Structure formats: C-alpha cells, structure tokens
C-alpha cells in the first residue's frame with residue numbers, strides 16, 4: 459500500500475489522493491506556432507522505469523495539489539511538496 | 546414557508562455501535578487565507594471559539610470550528626442561527642478577500658457511538674483509529690468507502706461524521722453494515 463507524505467496533512471493512505479499527471483511536461487510558449495511542440499505537450503509522454511516526477515491531488519484530504527517523486531518500479535515515494543509555485 | 550428536514554430525518558440503527566443521523570446542523574464554509582486577521586476574527590468572534598490548529602477542531606456547547614485545509618474552515622452552529630452567524634461573519638470580513646457561504650443543506654451529519662465506535666469507523670476509512678493516534682480534538686478529512694467524509698470525536702466513544710447530503714443514504718448503509726451485530730474484530 460502506498461503512503462504519501464502530504465506536506466500539509468502528513469503521511470496518508472494513497473487512496474485519499476488522485477493522480478494528476480506527469481510533472482515534467484512544460485507547456486510551450488502561448489505564441490508557439492509550430493504544431494510539433496504542442497503535439498509533444500498534449501500527447502507525448504515518457505514511460506520511465508524508475509524515478510518519475512508527478513502531480514497528485516489530495517482530493518479527499520486538504521485538497522492541495524502536490525508534486526512528488528514516485529519510483530515506477532518500486533512505488534517508493536520520494537520528496538513531496540506543494541505544487542503551488544512550482545508549475 | 547417549507548419545513549427544513551435533514552437528509553434521513555434522524556434515522557437510527559443499533560448494532561455493534563449506535564448510528565444516528567443527528568438532523569439539521571448549521572454549517573458555514575469560510576474560505577480565504579487563514580492567516581489573515583479578519584478571517585480569523587470572523588470565525589472566532591462569531592463562535593466564541595479560538596482558531597483550530599491544523600487538523601484539529603474546536604467546539605463548545607453551541608458551535609464548532611473545523612480546520613479543513615490551509616484555506617478553508619468549517620463553522621458549525623445551530624441550524625436556525627446560520628443567518629445571524631453568517632451576518633456577523635460578513636460584517637467582520639468587510640472587504641477582505643474571502644468567501645462565507647451557508648452549506649447546511651448540502652451536508653448530512655452522523656454520529657457513531659459506543660465501545661466499538663472506533664472499530665466501525667476503521668472498517669470504512671483508511672485512518673489509524675487507535676486511541677494513541679486518533680483522539681477527541683482532532684479533525685480528519687478522508688474517505689468513507691467511496692465517498693469523501695470528515696469526522697472528529699466528541700468523546701472517547703463518539704464520532705461525528707460529515708458527508709455530502711447526496712450520499713447520506715449510502716453513508717448510512719455503510720455504517721449499518723460496519724456496525725452489524727456480532728461483527729466485532731476486537732482490534733482496538
């Protein structure tokens with residue numbers, strides 16, 4: 459069972475949270491006219507084996523958006539911080 | 546004037562623990578930066594309570610203040626006092642960037658009591674309900690099976706649970722199932 463260390467609430471069961479997407483994705487500049495960068499941004503994701511930075515929402519808790527590192531191989535959760543100000 | 550009725554109108558169940566819907570409860574959501582003085586004052590002056598610490602609840606005979614998140618408090622008062630409490634809060638808030646809204650009719654409140662209350666709760670929530678970890682004074686937002694719920698303890702053997710009104714029936718069924726006779730686990 460995964461436990462996530464919410465910076466507000468402390469260690470909580472994973473099923474209070476919902477996955478919010480890959481946190482490595484960076485939105486192109488709004489005046490970007492090429493389709494390539496937008497295609498990458500919307501659809502293309504890496505599928506790494508190992509550490510992965512991702513967004514999670516403590517939806518059934520303090521309702522804050524979080525950014526954390528999860529090892530896709532072991533499900534080990536690394537640093538977990540508020541996403542506010544990061545994205 | 547229509548008569549206000551709570552979701553399950555005081556439904557009760559007796560089993561491993563006593564479960565009942567407590568009826569109408571006044572509830573006001575207060576959102577804003579909880580570090581702001583006017584917001585703190587709005588909550589404390591209207592209830593006569595001090596600000597709850599993180600993950601905690603403050604209560605007195607009539608009122609309650611629940612810490613919901615870094616930017617949200619739940620103010621509890623008698624159902625028929627919501628109007629006047631809200632007016633007091635709005636006056637204290639003045640032009641502060643904040644939101645105070647009557648949500649009483651959007652919620653339902655249950656009470657689970659008895660020596661096995663902790664067990665009944667533990668069957669439904671991913672929360673450590675051991676007496677060392679969960680005590681009166683703490684306030685917890687979590688889930689109850691498939692729906693969000695928030696709860697605290699009024700005393701060593703009594704839980705008060707808030708859920709959305711739309712799932713009141715579901716929550717009551719959950720609690721009844723978890724509180725079935727002869728279903729004790731004897732964990733705590």
Ligand SMILES: [Zn+2]
Nearest residue numbers: 464467516520
């Ligand atoms: Zn949290």
